[in-house]
Amino acid sequence: MSGMRHTNILAVCLLAALVLSRCAPSASSTAAPDPISGTWVGEWGPSPTRQTEVTVELKWDGTTLKGTVDPDRKPFELTKASFDPKTNAVTMELDGPNSSRETVHYVIEGKVSGTTMSGTFDRAGEKGTFKIQKK
Numbered sequence: 759m760s761g762m763r764h765t766n767i768l769a770v771c772l773l774a775a776l777v778l779s780r781c782a783p784s785a786s787s788t789a790a791p792d793p794i795s796g797t798w799v800g801e802w803g804p805s806p807t808r809q810t811e812v813t814v815e816l817k818w819d820g821t822t823l824k825g826t827v828d829p830d831r832k833p834f835e836l837t838k839a840s841f842d843p844k845t846n847a848v849t850m851e852l853d854g855p856n857s858s859r860e861t862v863h864y865v866i867e868g869k870v871s872g873t874t875m876s877g878t879f880d881r882a883g884e885k886g887t888f889k890i891q892k893k
Contacts, residue, residue, distance in 0.1 A: 793870050794818045794841050794848065800890030802829070802879055814850075814875075814890055827852055827864075846870040848877070856881055 795818050803809035815833070816825035823841045826833035827850065838851040850866040868877025868888065876889040 792818060793843065793846065794823065794875075797893045798875055798890040799893055800875075800888065802886060802888030802890075804881075804884050804886035808886075812888065812890065823848070823850075825850075827854065827866075829854065841870075848875060856884070 794816050796816065798814040798816065800812060801809040802812050810829050813828040813833075814825060815828070816823060816839075818824075818841050823836075823839040825836050825839065827836065828834070834852045834854040836850050836852050838849075840849045841847070846869050848866075848868045848870060850864075852864050852866075853861055854864055856862045862882035864879055864881050866877065866879040866888065868875050873892040874889065875892070877887070879886050879888055
């Protein structure tokens, strides 16, 4: 009888371990999703009537934000970028073309709200707005 009791106890322990492993959250399921990495598509421009389609590719590793901005099928690397996960504030800088195809410095500042990022940009003194959606 002692052997049967050990077998029953072992079976109950194995069943409990199986149930607990299915119910316990894993590290990957409890981690907050990365709110900024990925492809973002939308428009930017100096006025509501002068908007250009733009694609932004971003990768955030938890401390460093890197990526490209592609306003005309020619991506430009971000020269400086930051993301604050506490406030969802984003800052990006790059050197890219203006409307005259001259290379100028851009400073882009925005905020992530769900799957939307919006804010302002300064293109060598020409100010405008942007709004992009995460794909």
